[in-house]
Amino acid sequence: MKKNIYRIHFSSVDSTNNWAKANIHLLKQDQLTLVTADLQTKGRGRFKREWLSPFKQNLYVSFCFFVRKNQKDLSNIAQILSLSGIKALKQFGFKAGLKWPNDILVFGKKIGGILCEVVCLEDRLCLIAGIGLNINMPEETALKIDQPVTSLFIESGKEMELDFVLEALTQSFVTDLELFLQKGFAPFFEEYNKYLIYSKGQALEFRERDHILKGNFHSINRDGSMNLLMSSGLIKKIYSLEE
Numbered sequence: 001m002k003k004n005i006y007r008i009h010f011s012s013v014d015s016t017n018n019w020a021k022a023n024i025h026l027l028k029q030d031q032l033t034l035v036t037a038d039l040q041t042k043g044r045g046r047f048k049r050e051w052l053s054p055f056k057q058n059l060y061v062s063f064c065f066f067v068r069k070n071q072k073d074l075s076n077i078a079q080i081l082s083l084s085g086i087k088a089l090k091q092f093g094f095k096a097g098l099k100w101p102n103d104i105l106v107f108g109k110k111i112g113g114i115l116c117e118v119v120c121l122e123d124r125l126c127l128i129a130g131i132g133l134n135i136n137m138p139e140e141t142a143l144k145i146d147q148p149v150t151s152l153f154i155e156s157g158k159e160m161e162l163d164f165v166l167e168a169l170t171q172s173f174v175t176d177l178e179l180f181l182q183k184g185f186a187p188f189f190e191e192y193n194k195y196l197i198y199s200k201g202q203a204l205e206f207r208e209r210d211h212i213l214k215g216n217f218h219s220i221n222r223d224g225s226m227n228l229l230m231s232s233g234l235i236k237k238i239y240s241l242e243e
Contacts, residue, residue, distance in 0.1 A: 004031040005170065012055075014042040016062035017117055017130040024119055024126050029066040032177070034170065036061050054141060058151070059133040059166055063173060066124045073184035074127065075239075076224045078102040078116040079192060080180050081129050084173035085112050086195055089133075091168045092160065094152060097197040100226050101240055104133070105197060109150035133169070135160055185224055193220055204228065206238070213238075 006028070013019050016035040020027070027033050039055040063081070067074070082102040089096045089106070096112075097105050104112030112133045119126040134142070134151035136159045142149045152160055179187055198204070198217040206213045206228075215228035218235055228236045 005034065005174070006031050007034040007036060010035075010037040012039040012041060013037045015040050015130075016060050017115060017128050018042070020062045020064045020126075020128045021117065021119060024064075024121070027064055027066075027126070029124065031065075032174065033064040034061060034166075035064060036166065054137060056162070057137045057141070058135050059131070059162055059169070061132075061166065061169070062128050062130040063170075063177075064126065064128050065177070066121075066126050067181065069120075069123070069125055071125070071181065073180070073223070074118065074125070076185040076188075077127055077129055077180070078114045079185070079224050080176050080188060081114050081116070081131055081173060082112070083188060083191060083195065084176045085114075085131060085133060085169060087176075088165065088168040088172045089152075092152070092165070094155065096195070098192065098195040099197055100220070101224065106150055106152075106155055108197075109148040111150050111152070129173075131169070133165065135162055135165055186222065189220075189222055189224075192224070196220065201229075 010019070016037050020033075020035050037060045040060050079102050082098055082104055085104050086096045086098065089104070094106055099105050099110070102114045103110055112131060115130045117128045117130075119128070134149060136153045137151040139154050142151060142154060176188070200217060202217040204215060204217055213228070215230045215236065218227040218229040220226055221237065225237050225239045228238055230236055
């Protein structure tokens with residue numbers, strides 16, 4: 001897979017993930033396909049949230065690849081991509097952290113989000129791992145978003161060449177993906193813990209269906225799920241909730 005990478009680029013698309021899902025028949029199963037865009041008109045995050053995608057300011061990328069149906073630990077692929085993103089940013093001198101399960105933060109503000117989707121085919125699965133990274137977005141645009149966000153430009157005052165960051169991200173993800181497909185999430189567990197922004201006992205609050213779930217951070221399990229210490233003293237294992 002390292003030597004077989006193909007890129008499909010659009011000036012404008014509704015969503016790189018959407019395009020990939022609708023055009024799986026065009027993707028070769030023996031290669032990693034990157035779907036990128038200068039602009040997304042309907043960028044998506046988790047929980048059907050809109051991902052603001054201004055023209056030629058940020059990276060909008062979907063990594064598409066095929067795996068066997070019994071591939072282990074597929075639910076962790078978003079966490080793997082978040083680690084790849086952090087390591088790519090580190091190459092440019094930015095120290096980033098992880099907000100569970102897979103948001104990328106710089107100075108406590110969100111700079112990257114990930115949306116992974118799986119399409120089941122007759123004999124294989126197609127994984128579509130989408131990531132948005134805020135690169136050259138100015139502060140006035142960031143202030144329009146309903147949560148604290150930042151960009152590399154906001155933090156450094158310097159614009160960056162998007163393709164340079166994309167190349168670093170791709171190289172990082174390809175390396176991580178090779179190891180992940182061979183050995184699953186286990187080799188990444190300690191590294192994932194290292195980048196988490198939470199401290200033991202930190203108060204956390206999540207929305208679970210129609211009620212609010214409150215507790216204190218306890219630990220991360222080997223499968224990437226989180227243990228939340230409840231006021232009752234019980235530990236609740238959670239996988240993916242809306243904060």
